[in-house]
Amino acid sequence: MDGEASRIRIAHNQSTFRDANERIELSAEKMKLYGSLVPFICECPREGCSELMRMTLDEYEAVRADSTLFATVVGHQDLSVESGAARVVEEHEEYVVVRKIGVAGEIAKDRAGDLPELDESERQEL
Numbered sequence: 001m002d003g004e005a006s007r008i009r010i011a012h013n014q015s016t017f018r019d020a021n022e023r024i025e026l027s028a029e030k031m032k033l034y035g036s037l038v039p040f041i042c043e044c045p046r047e048g049c050s051e052l053m054r055m056t057l058d059e060y061e062a063v064r065a066d067s068t069l070f071a072t073v074v075g076h077q078d079l080s081v082e083s084g085a086a087r088v089v090e091e092h093e094e095y096v097v098v099r100k101i102g103v104a105g106e107i108a109k110d111r112a113g114d115l116p117e118l119d120e121s122e123r124q125e126l
């Protein structure tokens, strides 16, 4: 597979999981699940991966705060790392945080700009 195409596909896939996880995050906030472990969907590029990793809202928000950071189930960071789309920045018991690099990082940033809940000042920081 062409390296560039595969990196772009990986970036788009992971942004889709991010949308699902944002909905999980909103529901968990409504239920005031602060401090509890909430199941989020693995944000790795494996097709059809729907494995869950438990994170607190604070932990998830720390990853979400940076549009180039993504969380995956332990072991699922391999594909992105091997294709050169990301590198590991944090390893936890239930999840790994990866940072998108190169074109994958650029796409992640573009997609973040589309999010309706971002106000203008936040958008300028991206």
Ligand SMILES: [Zn+2]
Binding pocket: 042, 043, 044, 045, 046, 049, 050, 051, 072, 073, 076
């Ligand atoms: Zn996965």
